Amino acid sequence: MxxxxxxxxxxxxxxxxxxxxxVLVDRQQMGEISRTRIVIEDHHAAQVLxxxxxxxxxxxxxxxxxxxTNNRKRLVQLVAQAVRAMLPKDGQVLVVGLGxxxxxxxxxxxxxxxxxxxxxxxxxxxxxxxxxxLRGVSAIAxxxxxxxxxxxxxxxxxxxxxxxxxxxxxxxxxxxxxxxRICTTVQITDTGIEPGSGVGNHRLGLNRDTLGVKVIAVGxxxxxxxxxxxxxxxxxxxxxxxxxxxxTSPAAELLLKKVSESYLGEMVVTPREIDEMVLSVxxxxxxxxxxxxxxxxxxxxxxxxxxx
Numbered sequence: 001m002x003x004x005x006x007x008x009x010x011x012x013x014x015x016x017x018x019x020x021x022x023v024l025v026d027r028q029q030m031g032e033i034s035r036t037r038i039v040i041e042d043h044h045a046a047q048v049l050x051x052x053x054x055x056x057x058x059x060x061x062x063x064x065x066x067x068x069t070n071n072r073k074r075l076v077q078l079v080a081q082a083v084r085a086m087l088p089k090d091g092q093v094l095v096v097g098l099g100x101x102x103x104x105x106x107x108x109x110x111x112x113x114x115x116x117x118x119x120x121x122x123x124x125x126x127x128x129x130x131x132x133x134l135r136g137v138s139a140i141a142x143x144x145x146x147x148x149x150x151x152x153x154x155x156x157x158x159x160x161x162x163x164x165x166x167x168x169x170x171x172x173x174x175x176x177x178x179x180x181r182i183c184t185t186v187q188i189t190d191t192g193i194e195p196g197s198g199v200g201n202h203r204l205g206l207n208r209d210t211l212g213v214k215v216i217a218v219g220x221x222x223x224x225x226x227x228x229x230x231x232x233x234x235x236x237x238x239x240x241x242x243x244x245x246x247x248t249s250p251a252a253e254l255l256l257k258k259v260s261e262s263y264l265g266e267m268v269v270t271p272r273e274i275d276e277m278v279l280s281v282x283x284x285x286x287x288x289x290x291x292x293x294x295x296x297x298x299x300x301x302x303x304x305x306x307x308x
Contacts (some may be wrong), residue, residue, distance in 0.1 A: 007174035007219060008187055009038050009056035012049045020045055032071055034060045035078060052207070054191035057082040064181045064220075065280040072284060075186075079288025081167070083190045084295055086216045090135070092120065093293055096156060096206065097141035098172035098193070105222040105270040108285075109171040110141040112218075115286035117305050120163070134298040138163055153204040156211055162169075167214045167287065170206045173278075175268065176216060176221035179229055182270065183277040185218050186285070193217035218289070220281050222274065224243025227268040250307055 001145050006012060015025065022045030026037045038056040040046050046053045059078050061067055067075065087093065095116055110129030142148065142155045157166065162232040170193050192207025192215035218275060271277065294302055 005175065005225070006032075007178040008038070008058065008176055008181065008185065008221065009051050009189070010058045010185075010187075011048070011177045012034055012051055013038065013182070013194055014059045022046075022047065023049070031061070031066075031075065032061055033078070034058075034073055035061070038157060045139055052191040054189060055086070056191070056302035059186040059188075060181075060184055064284070065277040068094045068214070076288045078293065079186060079188065079285060080291035080295075083216060083289060083292035086188070086190045086214075087292065088166045088214065092138070092163065093167050093169060094156070094159060094163055094165040095137060095139040095169045095171065095289070096152070097139065098152060098170055098206075099141075099149065101141065102209065103131065104275050104278060106144075106173050108173040108220060108222060108282060111282035112171045112279055112286045112289070113139045113141045115282060117286040117290050117302070119294075119305075133294075134294050135166045137293050138165070151204045153206055153210050156206060160213060167216065167304070168206065168211060169216045169218060171224040171285065171289075174219040175223050175225070177224070177228055179224045179232075183220060183274075183281060184226060186218070189217050190214065191217065193219070218285060220285070222278070223268040226269045229269065263267060278290045 013020070013025065019081050022040065022042040024037075024039040024041065028035045038058070038060040040049060040051055040053050040056070043053060059082075060077060061071060061075060063071070063077070094112060095118075097111075097113035099106040099109040101107045101110040105160065116137065116139050118137050118139050119134050120136045122134070138159075140155075142150075145151055148155075160168070172193055174187065176185070192205055192210075194205040204210060208219070290302060290306070291299075292306075297305070
């Protein structure tokens with residue numbers, strides 16, 4: 001495994017490109033959108049990649065937050081398909097928006113929850129013909145441990161005991177290794193999530209073991225380590241000026257390590273346009289999730305519930 005922290009299974013695989021025992025990789029290119037399906041099949045592969053056993057769907061588009069109408073429709077459809085395939089066929093779903101709503105780069109989960117169609121409270125007031133079509137959905141954005149003093153997993157366990165959902169969808173901002181991944185990649189997995197793990201702030205995980213139900217995690221990278229950017233910049237300079245032809249030599253590795261670790265440490269950075277990016281991506285994800293959760297409703301009826 002490559003020696004860095006990232007929330008993306010695709011980056012954990014790196015140059016192995018799926019040539020690992022116990023790992024299946026399938027890649028599809030659809031115009032400007034790429035879809036990668038990674039399945040980690042056994043515990044040995046999971047240990048090598050530091051990722052739980054399970055399925056990971058990665059959707060990538062260079063202009064994810066500013067894509068044109070056709071690409072946006074396609075991305076919404078792909079998000080809906082991926083989430084729907086992981087959800088139980090029937091039953092209630094609890095959606096949890098993770099992160100700190102007061103920190104723009106960490107507010108994705110909250111922004112998505114604000115745009116969801118929540119229906120658990122509506123079922124008794126609906127016409128009979130709609131009750132059978134509408135899945136019960138509840139949602140919460142519980143905030144972070146530093147604000148509430150309560151682990152998100154603890155809050156979710158209490159809610160699950162009362163609401164009794166058949167599945168949980170957790171939405172969070174992620175950390176990436178490559179800066180080009182920021183707001184260009186969506187990861188959907190059936191393995192759950194560890195809030196804050198990408199930036200070294202490990203919290204109690206949200207998964208089947210901790211919550212007792214299936215947990216689907218949906219996330220988009222919003223930050224990258226400053227040390228990564230510095231390391232890449234130094235590497236490019238060395239290559240451009242021919243200072244070190246072999247950047248994998250011990251001397252080159254020592255220089256890169258000193259630059260990336262000694263001077264910048266654990267600092268993470270995000271683009272200055274992150275506020276616009278978060279809102280745009282939240283709109284896209286919420287539309288995809290609404291379609292996945294309410295798959296029995298046609299587009300017109302769904303739009304009426306949301307905007308009528």
